Amino acid sequence: MAANAVGALARKKGIAAFLGKNTNLVTFVVLATILGVMTRGRSFEWPSVRNLMIAESVRAFAALGVGMIIITRGIDLSIGYVVCLVASVSASFAQTPDYMAALYPGMDFPIYLPFIAGILTGGLFGFFNGVLVAYGKLPAFIATLGTMSIARGAQLIYTKAAVVGSVKDAYKVLAQGSVGPIPNLALYVVVAAAIVWFLLRHTRRGTNFYAIGGNPVAARVSGINVEKELVVVYTFAGLLYGIAGCLLSGRLGLANALTANGMELDAIAAVTVGGISQAGGVGTVGGMIIGVLTLGIINYGMTYLGVDSYYQLLVKGFIILVAVYFYIRKYSQR
Amino acid sequence: MKKLLVLVLALAVLAGMGFAQAKPVIGALIRNLDEQFVADYAANLKSLAAKAGVELKLLDSRSDQATQLDQLNTLLTQGVKYFVIVPNQTEATEQMAKAIAAKGGGAAFSNIQPSVAALKVSKNFFLASSPESVAGTIQADIIDNYFKKNPGKLAPGKTINALFLLGQLGHPAQKYRTEAVKAGLIAKGYKLNVIAEDTANWKPDEAQQKMDAWIAAYNGKFNIVITNNDGMALGAVESLLTAKYTKADAADGTILKVPVLGVDATQVALKSMSENKLYATVLQSAKGQSGTAFALALAMANGTYKPGFVADGIKPETKPGAEAPANDASVIGQCYLVPFEAVTKDNYKSYMTK
Structure with a gap:
């Protein structure tokens, strides 16, 4: 009998410990449940779930990128405009040849070219960020603030501030299509998340990222080439932004100077809600995705419920602060 | 546990602002409410909807076309069929029109003109605007x-x-x-x-x-x-x-x-x-554009729309003009041009609210 009581207590503790350890998951489930109740279950129906997946996919790529960077104790403010530039570059190589206002009128490029050009552009910006932070020793905040402006200027120069529209259907379908009921975009996220998960959890490089974020000095002493690893992590992130930009231009069928503006803040907020600590060295891919979905469900829920747009920003801000507050308390309690 | 309870309560209170009841519904997808013209446009829509006894689901995309698409999907999922849209880009209007047409609905576009292709999606798509x-x-x-x-x-x-x-x-x-x-x-x-x-x-x-x-x-x-x-x-x-x-x-x-x-x-x-x-x-008459667009959406929702419909005093164009989409004969009956007005020394006083 006594043994039973002890067992029950241990189980109870186990649940409490699990919940305490997964505040991000709890937040998500709580919000999803509230929304479910308020929409009388309709938010759990497939069309709603599908809408949510489509809406959050592009942001998920940005979050995976910046999530890795934050694990190494960095930050990246250039995301929004890099994605904007990539979307414009990729769309410019996917315009229909008979569109007179195209950036390259009359040219019919092969369908893989927009992806190569876009992902390369993202990767280059990431590499540049990495070099500035690792070898230039610039604070990541300032370095990426600079590249943010460079990306914005480059976008305006490249597009002459015009909308890059009339994108080929064959290009759009890659982002807009579905496999059965599952949107392509969601499938790409699953693949990307799996790769990042493998990288972080099962490679030496991933371990290095955590070590650098946890304690850069100790990481260096233990023989990690910190500079090289930082260049790698920013470049990886840049490649992910590149994919995000290509998918976004495909999804919208266009790109312009306003595309993806502010995405950096959404992505940083998402991974922070997902438990990636700004102090570095802490965080998982699962957390990043949960963070993206949490912000997504906040956005989706308020849209669904028709909350006034001015209040939406307020509510979103409060929810982010509350979620992060509990997460940070968890760490300070240890 | 107490923390969770606080969180739940806070959210329930905040989200409680959004509940609505069953009335004829019109969706309003609005580009960005931090721009004066668009804010005036939205405000007029709200008062028109209140007068007409229509439930207006008005959403602000904050200048982001991706957000606007998400909002459109959300409203379509909720069964909204007729829309007033202030789009982010002309180039995105065809995609939105196709999504709405797939559910058998229609829309009137203001402020940013829809493409000819968007109006060609079906006869239930309209221009209600004064081109920039x-x-x-x-x-x-x-x-x-x-x-x-x-x-x-x-x-x-x-x-x-x-x-x-x-x-x-x-x-x-x-x-x-x-x-x-x-x-x-x-x-x-x-x-x-x-x-x-x-x-x-x-x-x-x-x-x-x-x-x-x-x-x-x-x-x-x-x-x-x-x-x-x-x-x-x-x-x-x-x-x-x-x-x-x-x-x-x-x-x-x-x-x-x-x-x-x-x-x-x-x-x-x-x-x-x-x-x-x-x-x-x-x-640029926010009142004129929103009035025209709303009249079109409402007529569609009530099933009273017919070609040649006069929307808020504005008749559809009959002859192709210089600017897209009102330059295409096949969609000209779907184009409602709300006039711009020069405001000069001669007439500014008539626009002042006391």
């Missing part, structure tokens, strides 16, 4: 009148030396207004010399800073300041006043040495005109 470029064309008309009355203000060789303050680069209103005013002046036989042009992101303070620098750099070398909106025009006016770029009389309609032009006809701009500071502006 018309604002620029009207600015050109006003400038033409000014220099006809004051030919001494022109530089030799019928030359206009202009400073341009532009809205956010790439914004359709920035692009089309600027292109049209330039083209309009050249078409009227002026030699247009752009002394300087730069973005002030629609903002008075940025415009003022730019103008401060320009007055120092180009003192006496420019004879007009053309802006994409009243906010920036008023920033330029402040800068010119501070720099004492003024003259004793207002015989030409302004105490400033050069006329400053805006777009929007906001109340502060009209006030400035009454003080002989701002020279002129252009009204």
Whole structure:
């Protein structure tokens, strides 16, 4: 009998410990449940779930990128405009040849070219960020603030501030299509998340990222080439932004100077809600995705419920602060 | 556990603002409510919906086309079929129209014109707008009148030396207004010399800073300041006043040495005109556009729409004009053009609310 009581207590503790350890998951489930109740279950129906997946996919790529960077104790403010530039570059190589206002009128490029050009552009910006932070020793905040402006200027120069529209259907379908009921975009996220998960959890490089974020000095002493690893992590992130930009231009069928503006803040907020600590060295891919979905469900829920747009920003801000507050308390309690 | 409870309660209270009951429903997808014109447009929609006993689901995409698509998907999932849309980009309208048509609905587009292809998706898609470029064309008309009355203000060789303050680069209103005013002046036989042009992101303070620098750099070398909106025009006016770029009389309609032009006809701009500071502006009628778009959406929702329908006093076009999409004969009956109005010394008082 006594043994039973002890067992029950241990189980109870186990649940409490699990919940305490997964505040991000709890937040998500709580919000999803509230929304479910308020929409009388309709938010759990497939069309709603599908809408949510489509809406959050592009942001998920940005979050995976910046999530890795934050694990190494960095930050990246250039995301929004890099994605904007990539979307414009990729769309410019996917315009229909008979569109007179195209950036390259009359040219019919092969369908893989927009992806190569876009992902390369993202990767280059990431590499540049990495070099500035690792070898230039610039604070990541300032370095990426600079590249943010460079990306914005480059976008305006490249597009002459015009909308890059009339994108080929064959290009759009890659982002807009579905496999059965599952949107392509969601499938790409699953693949990307799996790769990042493998990288972080099962490679030496991933371990290095955590070590650098946890304690850069100790990481260096233990023989990690910190500079090289930082260049790698920013470049990886840049490649992910590149994919995000290509998918976004495909999804919208266009790109312009306003595309993806502010995405950096959404992505940083998402991974922070997902438990990636700004102090570095802490965080998982699962957390990043949960963070993206949490912000997504906040956005989706308020849209669904028709909350006034001015209040939406307020509510979103409060929810982010509350979620992060509990997460940070968890760490300070240890 | 207590924490969770607090969180749940806080959310329930905040989200409780959104509950609604069963009435005829119209969706309103609004580009960005932090722009004066669009905010006025939305406010008028709300009052029209309240009067008509319609539930209006109004969503703000904050200038992000991806968000607007997400919002459209959400409303379609909720069963909303008829929409009033202030899109982010012309190029995105076809995709939105196709999604709405797939559910058997329809929409009226305002402010940013839909593409011809979007109107061709079905007969239930409409233009209810005043194309941006018309604002620029009207600015050109006003400038033409000014220099006809004051030919001494022109530089030799019928030359206009202009400073341009532009809205956010790439914004359709920035692009089309600027292109049209330039083209309009050249078409009227002026030699247009752009002394300087730069973005002030629609903002008075940025415009003022730019103008401060320009007055120092180009003192006496420019004879007009053309802006994409009243906010920036008023920033330029402040800068010119501070720099004492003024003259004793207002015989030409302004105490400033050069006329400053805006777009929007906001109340502060009209006030400035009454003080002989701002020279002129252009009204894009938020009331007219929202009224026309709402009338179309409501008629579709009630099943009373027929070709030739008169929406809020505006008849559909019958002959193709110069600008897309109202230049295509096959969709001309779906185009409702709400007039722009030049707001000058002669008529500004009629736009002032007491």
